[in-house]
Amino acid sequence: MHSDLLIVGAGYAGSVTARELADAGHRVHIIDKRPHIAGNAYDELDEHGVLIHRYGPHIFHSNGERIFEYLSRFTKWRSYEHRVRGVVGGASYPFPINRDTLNKLYGLDLDDAGAEAYFERVREPREPVLTSEDVVLNTVGRDLYEKFFLNYTRKQWGLEPSELKAGVAARIPVRVNTDDRYFTDRFQAMPLHGYTKMFEAMLDHPNISVELEIDFAELRNIDRYQHIVYTGPIDTYFNYCYGHLPYRSLRFEHEHLPNVQQYQETGTVNYPNDHAYTRITEFKHLTGQTHSGTSIVREYPQAEGDPYYPIPRTENESLFKRYEELASKETRVTFVGRLAQYRYYNMDQVVGAALTAAKQLIG
Structure with missing residues (x-):
C-alpha cells in the first residue's frame, strides 16, 4: 500500500482523481466542506419526492468517448438531449x-x-x-x-x-437549420439514478475514505499526507495574497408545484429581458421521472456567495497567472478543477483534467 494522499473537494475533480489513485493502490482521504459529495452536481429527492439538482441544472454532454466510458463504470445512463x-x-x-x-x-x-x-x-x-x-x-x-x-x-x-x-x-452556437438541441455532442445523457448515486459508486472503494463538513483551512496535521490534491479556489489556498479572483455566484429558488404534470415545454427556459432571474429549469424533463407534481428552480446570479463561474476577463486571467506561478512551486500540491484552475470547465472537461492530473501523480 502506498502512502496517504489528501484530496480537498468531493466534486468531479476530487472524486475522479481519488478513484484513479485508489485503483492504483494509493490510500486516499477526501474531504469536503459541504455536508454531501458530488459538488455542484449534487442531486437529491426534494421533500415531495422529485429528483432535483440542488445547485441548478447539470446536463452531461461530451464528444469524449474515453470520458463517457470512464463515467459509465459508475452509472447507467438515460439518453437526454437538452432543449x-x-x-x-x-x-x-x-x-x-x-x-x-x-x-x-x-x-x-x-x-x-x-x-x-x-x-x-x-x-x-x-x-x-x-x-x-x-x-x-x-x-x-x-x-x-x-x-x-x-x-x-x-x-x-x-x-x-x-x-x-x-x-x-x-460557447453558444447559431444555426441555419432547425436543430433545436442545446448541445450537439456525440454523448448526451443523464445518470440513470442521478449524479449523487454515480459519485457514491465512484467513491465506493476500500482505499477511499470520505469526511464531510471539513474545511481544509481548519485542517490540522496535513504534513502526514504525502501529497494533496486541491480542487477549491486557488486564491483561497494562497490566502488571497494577490487579492480575490472574481467569481460569479448564484442564488437558487426552488419551488414545487403540486398536481402540475408539466410546467414548461422544455427543460430550461431563458428569460433574457424579464425578471431578476435568468432561467427556469424543470427537472422532470431532465430525469424522465414520473410524478403527480413537478419541481422547478429559478436562478438569480449574484456577486456574493459560493463561487460558481470564473469571470472570463483579461485582467482576471492575469491575476490567475500570478497564483498559477505560486502553485507551480508547490511540489506537494496538485491543483485541478474549475476553481483551482480558474477555467470555465464543463463537466466532461473537469473529468478530463482530473484523469490527466491523476495520471501524472501515478507516474
Missing part, C-alpha cells in the same frame, strides 16, 4: 437561435440557405473578435443581440458583453 427556449416579448423561441427562431420572430419563411443569407445580411463584421459583444454582433447582428444576449449577459455576469472575453459567447 432551451428563450422568452422575448412574451413569446417563446428556440435557443440557441436557429432558422425556426428567425421565421417565428420576424414572420419569415426561410430555408437553410435563406437563414444563412439573413445572418450574413444583418451581421456587423468585427475585426478582431475580442469580446462577447464582438462574437454575437459579428454572427447575428444587433437586433438578435439585443433581444437574446445583451440583457441576459448583464444579469448572468453583472457586466456588459463588451467587458467579457469572446469565449463566453462563443
Whole structure:
C-alpha cells in the first residue's frame, strides 16, 4: 500500500482523481466542506419526492468517448438531449437561435440557405473578435443581440458583453437549420439514478475514505499526507495574497408545484429581458421521472456567495497567472478543477483534467 494522499473537494475533480489513485493502490482521504459529495452536481429527492439538482441544472454532454466510458463504470445512463427556449416579448423561441427562431420572430419563411443569407445580411463584421459583444454582433447582428444576449449577459455576469472575453459567447452556437438541441455532442445523457448515486459508486472503494463538513483551512496535521490534491479556489489556498479572483455566484429558488404534470415545454427556459432571474429549469424533463407534481428552480446570479463561474476577463486571467506561478512551486500540491484552475470547465472537461492530473501523480 502506498502512502496517504489528501484530496480537498468531493466534486468531479476530487472524486475522479481519488478513484484513479485508489485503483492504483494509493490510500486516499477526501474531504469536503459541504455536508454531501458530488459538488455542484449534487442531486437529491426534494421533500415531495422529485429528483432535483440542488445547485441548478447539470446536463452531461461530451464528444469524449474515453470520458463517457470512464463515467459509465459508475452509472447507467438515460439518453437526454437538452432543449432551451428563450422568452422575448412574451413569446417563446428556440435557443440557441436557429432558422425556426428567425421565421417565428420576424414572420419569415426561410430555408437553410435563406437563414444563412439573413445572418450574413444583418451581421456587423468585427475585426478582431475580442469580446462577447464582438462574437454575437459579428454572427447575428444587433437586433438578435439585443433581444437574446445583451440583457441576459448583464444579469448572468453583472457586466456588459463588451467587458467579457469572446469565449463566453462563443460557447453558444447559431444555426441555419432547425436543430433545436442545446448541445450537439456525440454523448448526451443523464445518470440513470442521478449524479449523487454515480459519485457514491465512484467513491465506493476500500482505499477511499470520505469526511464531510471539513474545511481544509481548519485542517490540522496535513504534513502526514504525502501529497494533496486541491480542487477549491486557488486564491483561497494562497490566502488571497494577490487579492480575490472574481467569481460569479448564484442564488437558487426552488419551488414545487403540486398536481402540475408539466410546467414548461422544455427543460430550461431563458428569460433574457424579464425578471431578476435568468432561467427556469424543470427537472422532470431532465430525469424522465414520473410524478403527480413537478419541481422547478429559478436562478438569480449574484456577486456574493459560493463561487460558481470564473469571470472570463483579461485582467482576471492575469491575476490567475500570478497564483498559477505560486502553485507551480508547490511540489506537494496538485491543483485541478474549475476553481483551482480558474477555467470555465464543463463537466466532461473537469473529468478530463482530473484523469490527466491523476495520471501524472501515478507516474
